[in-house]
Amino acid sequence: MQLDSATLLIASFCTTLVQGLLLLFFWWQDRKAKALGVWGSAFIIGSVGVGLFAGRGVIPDVLSIIVANALILVAYGLCWAGVRLFEGLRTSVLAIVAAPLIWVLACLDERIIGSQPTRTAIMSVLIAVLCGASTVEFWRGRAERLASRRPLIGLFGACALIYGVRSVYGSLPYPVGGNPAAGPGWYAAFAFFIFVSISIMAFLFVALSKERMEASQRHNAAVDPVTGVLRRGAFMLQAARLVAHYAIERRPVCLLLIDFTAPGGIVDDAMLRRFAAQTLDLLKPNDLLSRMGQNEFACVLTNVTHNDAVPIGESIHAMVACDRALPQGARARIGIASSTQVGHDVRTLVEAADAALERGRQRDEGVVLYHPSLERAVGEAIASAAGRIIPFTGRDRAWHR
Template sequence: MHLDPATLLIVSSVMTLLVGTLFMLSWRQALSSRALALWGVAHILGASRPGGLALRGQIPDLVSIAVSNAVVLAAYGLIWSGVRSFEGRPIRIDLALAGAAIWCVLCLEPNFYGSIEARIIYASAVAAVYSGDAAVEFWRGRRERLASRVVAVTTLGLHAAFYLLRIPSTLLAPPPPRLNPLTSPWVAILCFVTLLFSIALAFTCMALVKERAEREQRIAASTDPLTGVANRRAFASAAQAALASHRHAALLLFDLDRFKAVNDIHGHAVGDAVLMGFCAMVASLLPREAMLGRLGGEEFACLLPDASPAEALARAEELRRTFAGLAVPELPSLRVTVSIGIALARNGSDFEMLMRRADAALYVAKHGGRDRVAVADLEHAA
């Protein structure tokens, strides 16, 4: 079956409109994701370009050329804004609409408006800049490991490359004056590129939103909501894996002394602040490879991979002294200390056994006067 260019343009317009509607429906289910709304509006606006080309000659040129292309350039700016929103960066609506605004000003100039080459080169350059920078924005956020991120970068990068290629092609083979766009081979190419880009971007962006939601759920399931450190289950799993891959390690168990009194005297808000402050202090003093988790209540644990006995003891003493020295000017009567039990692992020790030994050492520290460090019997560890 033969499809004439006008039919191809109408199909492209309808498909782009459907993609935009799909984005908007997805946004209604996740209102916190402004990126979905921006991408939806962008595709709904972008559907006007193929329709404008298909109706060339049947509607005023001012609408089919100036208005429809301005709307499409604004759509590319909104796609770029959606990517920035997804990556947690400020949305610059002024920059997103700058390409369309400059296009409208240029169309007031007869020499520009009457030149097909100038219009193609400018529109292609703007689309390439927005698409290319959107690809860069996605790439900058690669520290957040999402499976579809590379696909998104590739999709936007190829789209930008297509428009960049169109610029020298137009310069080398300028379209004849007063060319009917429906007779140009670029029309069919644009149709397929628009269709592929819209569909690929829709699937990729929605996959990114879904992957981020799943990742946040996994993090929430493994993170203590108050302090932001690993919860007991996540810490135990990570510690067991670390013990299997490191010959030496040290497990530190912390118990904040007389923490119930802090809650009773100063209130639970102050108690929560003490817990969060303790985790922040530990995270700032320990090496990056250290694993910190909350076991429950005022009890915490830390695994130091490859730590020697002397290093583990030095780290524990530093933490104990620093925490005891913390003071809040607004609460001069607040005094906080911590007791620490240390157990040393050798040659793939079992995590549960290591926990029991560290807990025994912590018991010694607590019943020996609190605010001190105790080390489990090394002979027992052997």
């Protein structure tokens, strides 16, 4: 089967134009995805360049060679700018149009405009540089784990490599390079490569933006907007996995329940943010902190026994008491439970720490370490306050308070 380069170029023109319009449509639906708008504009401008290039021999050479290639370079420059915008970076207009300007200035030389191998080499070098720059920008942002990022790195890297080889292909001795680079087979193969690559690229751009949006939604669902720490549901899931991991390795964990209070019972958002930030400073990177309720927090301390957890709880208690930025009389009551006491189960740890915290409220103590005798003592106190005596276990007390 023989590929016809003109047909492939026309197909590339139509495909690129439609995909550019679709990218703009997706951007119109989600204006926060500004990179989609830049990429959509790049595809539309590139489609015009490909269309003019396909008209070679029918329209004037100034349009099919100089203008067409300049528009294609603008499209690649916008793709690079879109990648930078996706990574949170701005790109100057001069940087975007630098490659097209170099091309137009080069075409002012009659020796260049009259030499097809030279024109091919210049265009290939410029496109290879822009594709390579896009590859580097995507690679720098790899810490944000998005499924479509690596395919795009591979695609832009492959484009940079292929265009780089193309730039020197004509200067290599025959049969490795030489004149066949200007033959119809070469152009047909390259037109097919353009057709396939732009189709894949547009799909991956949309997928990448969707993945970031979903990741942002998951983050917002898992993180408390006031303090920036985990919400209750996300904390319970992550804590369960973390505790199970330490159970397999037979290493201890401790859970702290913290009741943060202020005079008059009024705790505003600024106080909560400050408390959460200062508490995080006292924890290790592997530890977890969560806002469990209005003024209640919980944290999981990894690879820590109850003897080590008590000083950490006392540090949190002292931090609140000594912080001049907080209202005078603000305090933190803390209940501590350890896996060495109740086992590696998150809910059991929470119930045990809650029993210790309740004892701290009753006796007005700052830090209380769980002991099995606390459950019955606390249960009897609660039942007595209600005017009746009932047997008490940790499961009798409502978890969602």
